Amino acid sequence: MTLAATPPDEITDTETLVRVENLRIGFGDKDVVGGVGFELRRGEVLAVVGESGSGKSVTTRSLAGLAGAGARVRADRFDLFGTDATGYGERDWRRLRGNRIGLILQDALTALDPLRTITKEISEGLRDTPRRDRPARVDALLRTVGIDDPETRRRQRSFQLSGGQRQRALIAAALAGDPELLIADEPTTALDVTVQAQILDLIVGQARAGRAVILVSHDLAVVSSVADRVLVMKDGRIVEDGPVRRVIDEPAADYTRELIAAVPGGDPRPPLAVEPERAETVLAAVGLTKSYRVLGRPVVAVDDASFAVGRGEVLGIVGESGSGKSTIARMITGLSTPDAGELHFLGEPHPSSDARAGDIGLVAQDSVASFDPRYLVGEIIGEAVETVTADHPDRPAQIRRLLESVHLPAGAAQRHPRELSGGQRQRVNIARALATRPRLIVCDEPVSALDISVQAQILDLLHELTENADLSLVFISHDLAVVRRPCHRLVVLHRGRVVEAGDARDVFDAPRSPYTRTLLDAIPTL
DSSP: OOOOOOOGGGOOOOOEEEEEEEEEEEETTEEEEEEEEEEEETTOEEEEEOOTTSSHHHHHHGGGTOSOTTEEEEOSEEEETTEEOTTOOHHHHHHHBTTTEEEEOSOHHHHSOTTSBHHHHHHTTOTTSOGGGHHHHHHHHHHHTTOSOHHHHTTSBGGGSOHHHHHHHHHHHHHTTOOSEEEEESTTTTSOHHHHHHHHHHHHHHHHTTOEEEEEESOHHHHHTTOSEEEEEETTEEEEEEEHHHHHHSOOSHHHHHHHHHSSOSOOOOOOOOOGGGOOEEEEEEEEEEEEEETTEEEEEEEEEEEEEETTOEEEEEOOTTSSHHHHHHHHTTSSOOSEEEEEETTEESSOTTSOTTSEEEEOSOHHHHSOTTSOHHHHHHHHHTTTSTTOTTHHHHHHHHHHHTTOOGGGGGSOGGGSOHHHHHHHHHHHHHHTOOSEEEEESSSTTSOHHHHHHHHHHHHHHHHSSSOEEEEEESOHHHHTTTOSEEEEEETTEEEEEEEHHHHHHSOOSHHHHHHHHTSOOO
């Protein structure tokens, strides 16, 4: 990221836009936020950091009157723009939202109406602009957020744009009313690392232009290079508050230290040392090519890709959205067939009718969508166990052993997935993949939807599983920082082609491809 943070004592405009004291937010008879207080000045970037359930989003959204249906918001002091806002009703909030307060949400695909053009989305904030002048104003806003060819893009709908373009359009819509306060709630979580860096620079640039910015994130590494101050929240309370450099260098709270320790890093995994008698290629891909038709036009998703996975090896496949990595995952798991090229599994053409069910497992990103919500965890895993040991009397014991292997208690078998945390659900996902005793598991973005500390736990688990067994993994991710620990070797994809391949240490220490260097330079670091 090119834009460094400005220390608070170097910000010349000290006008305070937000002053909150003893903020409490509750639903029903339960408070989810208790005793929170902070201030925010014009020209400042305040980061609010915490994991799921910490209260960070409901706290910051309360500043726009969007704490949620049925929320009880109380505070000893709740000043916005120098005015007491404790008694504001919906009409008061509507006058502020889009005018003095702009809100950027995490998922632009759901935040933008797919039936409306980008012009209509942005024009909502241009109520004071004459109708004839709005197209030109929309073009100017799209240029401000770095969208090329705005005359074309403003006529399109959200589903016709890339993820980065959608997020930029959402920022343009938030800026349309020229707000003084910009609240960005996890605005880059769903984006590729290079696009993330661009969006963060863009948001922080708004503060340097005189606005105040609140940046909400679960990742200290993401905010450390762009924020002036940081609030660390846990269980609805602030556990640490201070200048970002002090919090990173000298954290006072144990929880802050845990978040810092969970940031992906350390030395890349060394190449796998294989004894000659154990040397075996589990999966080999030669010249894989796959195309799709999009709006009647052929689009090459994978172009002449070749790689191999050895016994007990973890191969990382890395690339941004549209690089072809998920298409490769579908071909490996037999959900799609290549147009050209060959796949061999244990020396035989793949997919093969002779392949044993479950020889190749899958751990998907979205564990919620992967499970039947009517099933208990034991039934989910047991269904997979039955594919190799139908009607075996020892099935309950096998389920217990599988839960133990992913560090879940035996009692989890009697719970529904919705009763588990995101990290626990992903452990169930891994246990189900292990149930068929596979030789190879494809992990398709297995941690990208998880909090950073939970992400670290799942990465440690995958590392442990491949240290103690002859299990091979294909680990797919858009983030090079994530693959550093679990992977022995890496393949870097760009627009369907392999642009770099080699031992993980070599790729990290001496990348040969300019594209790989771009990905490495964009990794957020503390």
